Amino acid sequence: MISITPEEGRWLLRNLARGLVEYLGVVEPPVPVEELLEHPPSLYDMDLGVVNMYSHLWDATFARTPSQRGSIFVRIDLPSDERRYALAREILTALITSVHGRALGLPDLLLPSLRAWAEFFARHLLVPDALVDAFRQRGGDENGLAEAFLIPPRVAAQRWDEPALSMN
Amino acid sequence: MSMQSLNQLVARSIIDPGVVQAFGAGHIGDILSDLDFSSELRGRLSELKAETWAEYAVMAYRVIRAAAQPAVRIQLPSPAEGLLPSQVRADRRHVA
Numbered sequence: 001m002i003s004i005t006p007e008e009g010r011w012l013l014r015n016l017a018r019g020l021v022e023y024l025g026v027v028e029p030p031v032p033v034e035e036l037l038e039h040p041p042s043l044y045d046m047d048l049g050v051v052n053m054y055s056h057l058w059d060a061t062f063a064r065t066p067s068q069r070g071s072i073f074v075r076i077d078l079p080s081d082e083r084r085y086a087l088a089r090e091i092l093t094a095l096i097t098s099v100h101g102r103a104l105g106l107p108d109l110l111l112p113s114l115r116a117w118a119e120f121f122a123r124h125l126l127v128p129d130a131l132v133d134a135f136r137q138r139g140g141d142e143n144g145l146a147e148a149f150l151i152p153p154r155v156a157a158q159r160w161d162e163p164a165l166s167m168n
Numbered sequence: 169m170s171m172q173s174l175n176q177l178v179a180r181s182i183i184d185p186g187v188v189q190a191f192g193a194g195h196i197g198d199i200l201s202d203l204d205f206s207s208e209l210r211g212r213l214s215e216l217k218a219e220t221w222a223e224y225a226v227m228a229y230r231v232i233r234a235a236a237q238p239a240v241r242i243q244l245p246s247p248a249e250g251l252l253p254s255q256v257r258a259d260r261r262h263v264a
Contacts, residue, residue, distance in 0.1 A: 004226050008226050008229060015178035015182075016179070019179035019180060022183075041183045100188070104182070104220065109222050109226070
């Protein structure tokens with residue numbers, strides 16, 4: 001097993017997020033993350049359910065039943081921007097632990113720092129490079145990013161500072 | 169363009185089982201031949217050995233990044249610089 005640098009991990013995750021965004025056919029914000037969960041690629045039929053719950057312990061968490069069916073258990077009372085971010089974050093765990101994710105070899109590379117990777121992945125699933133580039137070109141600013149992409153302001157601030165994916 | 173092709177391939181791999189199947193069967197060269205890599209780079213990528221597709225992708229990323237880096241050049245001062253009076257050298261640096 002190889003070890004990866006933070007930069008390599010970010011590159012990998014940006015492209016995985018991009019694959020899902022392309023699957024959704026998104027051309028403008030906000031990215032419909034709930035639609036991805038309701039109608040996932042067939043590879044993930046067993047991995048991307050949603051269960052709304054009353055909880056004061058966490059915003060969302062991914063878990064599998066003994067039958068291996070996976071669901072994201074999400075607090076029912078979250079504001080929509082926090083809900084979208086929490087769901088996007090937990091999607092990475094679903095992908096990594098899915099049959100396809102394991103076939104790709106994602107657990108070896110990403111499980112050791114899953115929490116940090118999941119937050120990065122969520123930012124790029126909800127705010128893909130192509131859409132944020134277009135947003136910047138139209139004169140959008142950091143304050144408008146949260147509103148346009150329906151993400152929490154603290155997440156928008158982090159995403160605003162992240163450079164575009166290298167194409168060289 | 170090479171990195172863009174690799175980005176597209178990795179993005180595709182998360183929703184297309186054909187990529188990992190080709191990799192597992194040792195046929196990743198068939199996939200690469202459909203993408204915009206130079207023949208030299210395609211050859212190097214085809215020869216990479218990895219235990220998993222994700223590892224292969226990272227190794228391919230390293231190869232393409234390294235290929236895209238300009239060769240490091242050692243910057244030495246001009247040998248003529250030591251022959252000039254110090255004031256002239258300072259003026260030239262200031263102009264530059």
